[in-house]
Amino acid sequence: MISITNLSYYLGSRALYENASLHIKPNQKIGLIGLNGTGKSTLLRIINGEYQPDGGIISKAGDVSIGFLNQDLLSYQTDDSILSVAMQAFARQNELQIKIDELLHKMETDYTDDLVDKLGRAQEEFDALDGYTIQSRAEEILEGLGFSTDDLHRPLKLFSGGWRMRVMLAKLLLEKPSLLMLDEPTNHLDLPSIQWVEKYVQNYEGSVIVVSHDREFVDNVVDTIVEVSGAKLNYYAGDYSYYMEEKALRNEIQKGAFENQQAKIRQTERFIERFKAKASKAKQAQSRVKQLERMELVDDVIDSNARVNFKFNFSQQPGRHILHLDDISKAYGEKRILTHSTARLERGDKVALIGANGRGKSTLLRIISGSEPIDGERVLGYNVSFSFYAQHQLESLRVEDSMLDELKQANPTKSDGELRGVLGCFLFSGDDVFKKIKVLSGGEKSRVALAKVLLSQANFLLLDEPTNHLDMQSVNILIQALQQYEGTYVVVSHDRYFVSQIANKIWYIEDEQIKEYPGTYDEYEWWQEERKAQGIGPSKQPADNSKMQPATSPTPTTNGQPTNGKATNGKPSDDERKEWQKTLKNLNRQAQESETKIAQLEERKKWLEVELANPATYGDDKLMQAKNDEYRHVTAQINQLQDEWELAMLEAEEWEKKLA
Structure with a gap:
């Protein structure tokens, strides 16, 4: 569909790309990854024709159409409604609709055969292009991206940049180009909208290139990873998880x-x-010199996975209780956010505050910080000192200061060497630390601001969307830093992988109450799926139920029906006990068979690892690919069998309890 051969592109004397190649196939879903500044967005603009390469050939099939979502679209404003803007995707249908309206108006006074014929042809083409469904399709996509029905007829200019970006995404999706290029599409989306876009891209009939720091989003939508590294485009046939395994190999x-x-x-x-x-040996020595000169050198491996080792020092240790919110109410006019809600934070709580936009997450962070007026009582615990990170606070960085000066302001007790070490953890090295804030990109400013927060000696952190504008490596650094942090924090984020790595409690706002799930994000997701399966929604949830417990193990069944181990007299009958014992025996047998298969596959996996490290294998591309494929297949089998073994053991444990 699109072929890029020997691409070269230079910024001054620095090569962003040098003899790089990429072939985009029909229906391929590509995740384009790499560190900030390696040229991911530049490559998209080259493909889109906005930038001209310094060398190489870009060939496109004649019928290829390209749709490009990028951050420049944030500035687009108009008085037109968001529904009208989205429907601009249907250029030909809109032309025909105008023509049909004009013909119908003329026919009110001039009912000639010529007009009837023109109207018939226009309506026939309009129908062939599904013109009668375009409005409902536009409404469906806009509502999927988080807009309410009432929003659809409001002017685009009344919405914030993030919401305008959603409208432009909707327009792009409605255009259905043969190549869809998405540059950080999740930056301005909440979790429900991310999941909606995820499903849409998974089922998209064209090709897709995604640049995103959201690891789970990339993992769920792509079938190919292209890594920008060393001015080359390195190809990995799999999702992001496969890329991590394959790259390590x-x-x-x-x-x-x-x-x-x-x-x-x-x-x-x-x-x-x-x-x-x-x-006597001079000739041989000279031959060895020529041999060295002809040798094609193998590059050493550059480890792009930065390791962080922060030493957090608190100016004072807090008491056990960090924060009490008692009988809190908050409203903006008629829009109620919280009503008589209560929440508690204890020392060591690592809370992720999640949910759809508009539910009041950022408002709740401001309430916690004390900057938002409320009805009710906010009580900060003994010796609690907090630091607040939010996107708008990037503007508070002093533009004429260097990065090093900004960090000195955050923690004057640290030496220059210690501060440079912290900046090094955030991917700033050498003379970079003397760069002024005004020359930094948005992602670089975010990293500086985050470093300041972590250096602030606060024992309580509030972080509002800290992963926005960070690349995957920077997100990984932040995860490591927060995992080492011994204080308490509340984080608002829509990045599911990030949240799954840093939170031990989940908060969400439902029925105007602050609700808590006391577990990890993965457990919370499973619990929510169980609620949906049982038909439990927000409206059925008691308003005062602010503390949710994890779901329990499934109840044993007989012939698919719950028995709870009891006959009608309150005790299991002999026949029921025999049936249960039979079920337990089968479960133990299944677990044993899984264990045996896992052991066999583990041996095969070890053998394959030895083979893959054999020079005879990696010197043969076909053999290397075959061994790689088998290695992935064996690994997937082991993972599946381990899941089956765990499920069988859990169910067996339940039956044993009933039989005891």
């Missing part, structure tokens, strides 16, 4: 090849040094 192989080559070089250099002066 490739790095291991490359590291071995590099070390072997270095050993050979050292050995050859010692031979040359030893025998170059001897007449």
Whole structure:
């Protein structure tokens, strides 16, 4: 569909791309990844024709159409309603609708055969283009992206930049280009909208290229990863999780090849040094010199997974109770956010505040910080000091200061060396630390602001969408930093992978109450699916039920019907006990069979790992691909069998309890 061959593109003397190649196939879903500044957005603009390459060939099939969602669209404003803007995607249908309206108006006074014929042809084409469904399709997509029915007829200019971006995304999806390019599409979406876009892209009939820091979104929508690294485009046939495994494997192989080559070089250099002066060996020594000159060098592996080791020092240790919110109510006019709600934070709580936009998450953060007026009581605990990170606070960075100066302001007790170490953890090295804030990109400013928050010596952190504008490596650094943080924090984020790594409690706002799930995000998601399956929604949830407990293990059944282990007299009958014992025996047998298969597959996996490290294997592309495919297949089988084993053991445990 689109072929890029030997692409070169330079920024001054720096090569963003040098002899890089990429082939985009029909219906392919590509995740374009790489560090900030490596040229991901630039590549999209080259494909879109906005930038001209310095070298190489870009070939496109004649019928290829391209749709490009980028951050520049945030500035678009108009008096037209958001429904009208979205429906601009249907250019031909809109032309025909205007023509049909004009013809119908003329026919009120001039009912000639010519007009009837023109109207018939226009209506026929309009119908063939599904013109009668375009409004309902536009409404469906806009509402899927979080707009209410009442919003659809409001002017676009009344919405914030993030909501305007959603309208432009809706317009793009309605256009259905053969190649859809999405640059950070999740930045301005809440969790329900992200999940909606995820499903839409999964089922999209064209090709897609996604640039996103949201690891789970990328994992769920792509079938190919293209990594921008070293001015090249490196191809991985799989999702992001596969890329991580495959890259580790490739790095291991490359590291071995590099070390072997270095050993050979050292050995050859010692031979040359030893025998170059001897007449009998001079010819051989010269031959070795030429051999070294012709040798194609293997690059050493550059570890892009930065490791963070912060030492957090609190200026004072807080008491056990961090925050009490008692009988809190908050409303904006007729829109009620909270009504007589209560919440508690204890020392060491790591809370993720999640949910759809408009529910009041950022408002709740401001209530916690004390900057939002409320009805009710907010009580901060003993010795609690907090630091607040939000996107608008990037503007508070002093533009004429260097990064180092900004961090000194946050923690004057740290030495320059310690502050440079912190900046190094956030991917700023060497003379970068002396750059002024005004020359930094949005992502770089975010990293500086986050470093300031973490250095602030606060024992309580409030973080509002901290992963926006960060690349995946920077998100990983933030995860590591928060995992090492011994204080308390509340984080608002729509990044599911990030939340799953840093939270031990989940807060959400439902029925104008602050609700809490006392577990991880993965457990919370499972619990929510169970609620949906049982038909439990917000309207059925008691308003005072602010503390939700994890769902319990499933109740044993007989022939698919719950028995709770009891006959009608309150005790199981002999027949029921025999049936239960039979079920328990089958479950134990299934678990044993799974264990045996897992052991066999683990042996095969170890053998494959040895084979993949064998030079004879990685020197043969076809053999390497075959071994890689088998390795992935075996790993997937092991994971599936382990899940089956765990489920069988859990069910067996329940039956054993009933039989006891």
